[in-house]
Amino acid sequence: MKPAVKPEPGFTEFVALMASVTCFVAMAIDLMLPALSLIGDDLNVARANDTQLIITTIFLGVAFGQALYGPLSDVIGRKPAIYFGFGVFLIGTLVCLIAGSLEMLLLGRLLQGLGAAGPRIVTIAIIRDKHEGRAMARVLSLVMTVFILVPVIAPIIGQGILMLSGWRMIFIFLLLMALLVLLWFGIRLPETLPAEKRNGFSWERLGSSFKEVLKHRTAMAYVLALGLVFGSFLGFLSSIQQVLQELYQLGAAFPFYFAILAMGVGASNFMNSSLVMRFGMKPLVMGAQLGTAGLSLLALVACFWLGAVPPLWFVMIYFLLLLLGVGLLFGNLNALAMEPFGHIAGMASSCVGVISTLLAVILGMLLGQAYNETPIPLIVGFLILPGLSYLITRWAVARAPACETAKES
Structure with missing residues (x-):
């Protein structure tokens, strides 16, 4: 008698599992937000803006890690690549736990990013293995909904941990959470890339796949x-703790205000899962890009009357509306960039992730370091960067053949 075959996860469980595996970048960031000032004081950080590096360094690790995991998952399979990534993440978390200086903490954060890149990038390849086109955009949007909802609860959890213990306990929480999700993933999800479909490793094939992605001008425009x-959003994440907790003196109430803003992104991602099936990706992307830039222009003009430090209610309404627009962009732009590369999904997801994340880290660092005890740098960043993103997207849409446009949108 053959042993009973375990049923694959249903659609809801699949989305929840992919979101949970992906969430470690967001969780490792947002749990730390309430603790940045405490860490700076405990580790004798000289400049307040330097604590932003605790946020941006993990993305630097993610950017470089993505170059490894996509090709690795094409060769050894999706699940072994994710197992390796979780292992590196756990090592990085242990380094953070015992860090006695900012430099050692940043090393641990870099390792956390290198490890978290595996789950982050390979889950996109897993989704591409099972879905394409609008269906893929729908799944990515739902995954991003859960992923972005992490900031709703993570800072509150972080603040609760700080009320009971020190900031190092946050890393113990991350360790336990990673082990639980890894167990769920290992038990429930079958391998989505069978051995017969895997590519044997060769530098020639690796270079050929990388060149194919880079030469696809339309896809690279979306990247x-x-x-x-992503750069404007990373600048927001880097400095929002200083804006709300310090500039507006919210103190321990900061996680709750941040949760309100995070719900804006989560809500727009959830709505996108339905809207994309009705209207298509490109109209939603271009409308959100224009809306985000236009809203920021209005906010900048309003600051001439309200002052460089406008009232808290104004800042909260602006950021909430802003993030509603931003939430429509991540899943759709990712899907548009990945659409031509189903035959090399792992390599393509790596290339898309490396380039977009490195660009975002550079821009996010510049935007965050421009913080001058006013929200003006963030407003200017959300005017310029989504505006440029719109111009690039418009070029890509105009360049795509009619048949390709119908399929992708």
Whole structure:
């Protein structure tokens, strides 16, 4: 008698599992937000803006890690690549746990990013293995909904941990969470890339796949557009703790205000899962890019009357509306960039992730370091970067053949 075959996860469980595996970048960031000032004081950080590196360094690790995991998953399979990534993430978390200086903490954060890149990039390849086109965009949007909802609860959890213990306990929480999700993933999800479909490793094939992605001008335009939007969002993540917790003196209430803003991104991602099936990706992307830039222009003009430090209610309404627009961009731009590369999904997801994340890290660092105890740098960043993203997307849409446009949109 043959042993009973375990049923594959249903659609809801698949989305929840992919979101949970992907969430470690967001969780490792947002749990730390309430603790940045405490870490700076405990580790004797000289400049307040330097604590932003605790946020941006993990993305630097993610950017470089993505170059490894996509090709690796094409060769050894999706699940072994994710197992390796979780292992590196756990090592990085242990380094953070015992860090006695900012430099050692940043090393641990870099390792966390290198490890978290595996789950982050390979889950996109897993989704591409099972879905394409609008269906893929729908799944990515739902995954991003859960992924972006992490900031709703993570800072509150982080603040709760700080009320009971020190900031190092946050890393113990991350360790336990990673082990639980890894167990769920290992038990429930079958391998989505069978051995007969895997590519044997060769530098020639690796270079050929990389060149194929880079030479696809339309796809690369979407990658750059994604990097610009992601850069503005990373600048927001880097400095929002200083804006709300310190500039507006919210103190321990900061996680709750941040949760309100995070719900804006989550809500727009959830709505996108339905809207994309009705209207298509490109109209939604271009409308959100224009809306985000236009809203920021209005906010900048309003600051001439309200002052460089406008009232808290104004800042909250602006950021909430802004993030509603931003939430429509991540899943759709990712899907547009990945659409031509189903035959090399792992390599393509790596290339898309590396380029967009490196661009975002550079822009996010510049935007965050421009913080001058006013929200003006963030407003200017959300005017310029999504505006440029719109121009690039418009070029890509105009360049695509009619048949390709109908399929992708």
